[in-house]
Amino acid sequence: MTFEPLYSLSGLCVGALVGITGVGGGSLMTPLLVLLFGVHPATAVGTDLLYAAITKTAGTAVHGMHGRVNWKIVGSLAAGSLPAALLMLWLLAGVDRKSIGVTNTITTALGWLLVMTAIMLVFRGPILELARRAIGDRTPPKPTTILALTVILGFVLGVLVTLTSVGAGALGVTILLVLYPRLDVREIVGSDIVHAVPLTLIGGTGYWLIGEIDWPMLFALLIGSIPGIIIGSLLAPKLHERTIRIVLAATLAVVALKLLTG
Numbered sequence: 001m002t003f004e005p006l007y008s009l010s011g012l013c014v015g016a017l018v019g020i021t022g023v024g025g026g027s028l029m030t031p032l033l034v035l036l037f038g039v040h041p042a043t044a045v046g047t048d049l050l051y052a053a054i055t056k057t058a059g060t061a062v063h064g065m066h067g068r069v070n071w072k073i074v075g076s077l078a079a080g081s082l083p084a085a086l087l088m089l090w091l092l093a094g095v096d097r098k099s100i101g102v103t104n105t106i107t108t109a110l111g112w113l114l115v116m117t118a119i120m121l122v123f124r125g126p127i128l129e130l131a132r133r134a135i136g137d138r139t140p141p142k143p144t145t146i147l148a149l150t151v152i153l154g155f156v157l158g159v160l161v162t163l164t165s166v167g168a169g170a171l172g173v174t175i176l177l178v179l180y181p182r183l184d185v186r187e188i189v190g191s192d193i194v195h196a197v198p199l200t201l202i203g204g205t206g207y208w209l210i211g212e213i214d215w216p217m218l219f220a221l222l223i224g225s226i227p228g229i230i231i232g233s234l235l236a237p238k239l240h241e242r243t244i245r246i247v248l249a250a251t252l253a254v255v256a257l258k259l260l261t262g
Helices: 005-021 026-035 041-065 071-093 100-135 143-164 170-179 185-209 215-238 241-261
Strands: none
Touching (some): 005 026, 005 215, 005 241, 026 041, 026 100, 026 241, 041 100, 041 143, 041 185, 071 185, 100 143, 100 170, 100 241, 143 170, 143 185, 170 185
């Protein structure tokens, strides 16, 4: 139960980047813990899920106060993601999480998700434009179809987030923008953040119950990240976000390569 200042410094840096770019901390924090500090992937994922649940709660309050939450989308995502999270936790509880097979599964999944996140950071605009052109003048899907697709998206996000702590941010928002092209981007982002709170809370609690939470590390990360997010939010309007996103995407790509190649 010793306090590690480097965890707080890492939390400060990650929090600042989250505040500037809006990219979920899981894309940054989990690989940082695994590669820089040598934390076991399962412990890094579990600790980061609780970290995300706490930090995203503040974001939920902000978006809720400004009316930027579509509760129908939140409920549809949760209908798929929460059962998926419980299923993944049940599977993880029944295996040797320190085994080479499980470790490789988590790191490989994390690596590919970081690649996809990097792509979304740089090319979200063109991807959405291609999707709109592909849909074109076709008859819009029925509301029941959109609802079903949202639940399926929630299930996929539940699996990915519980396994790697990554996926609900850049990937989830991009697909939601395709499914709900008429909604304001801020409403999509707000709904995604609100949905992430119960998902990460259930995931983090599950990892706690199976003994994969490092509490001193969690507290040290929070001590640094909370002021980091505030600083990043204040700096964001003064910085060139596009440039930061490209640098961040390149960093994620390098980290992903390291995870995938060992």
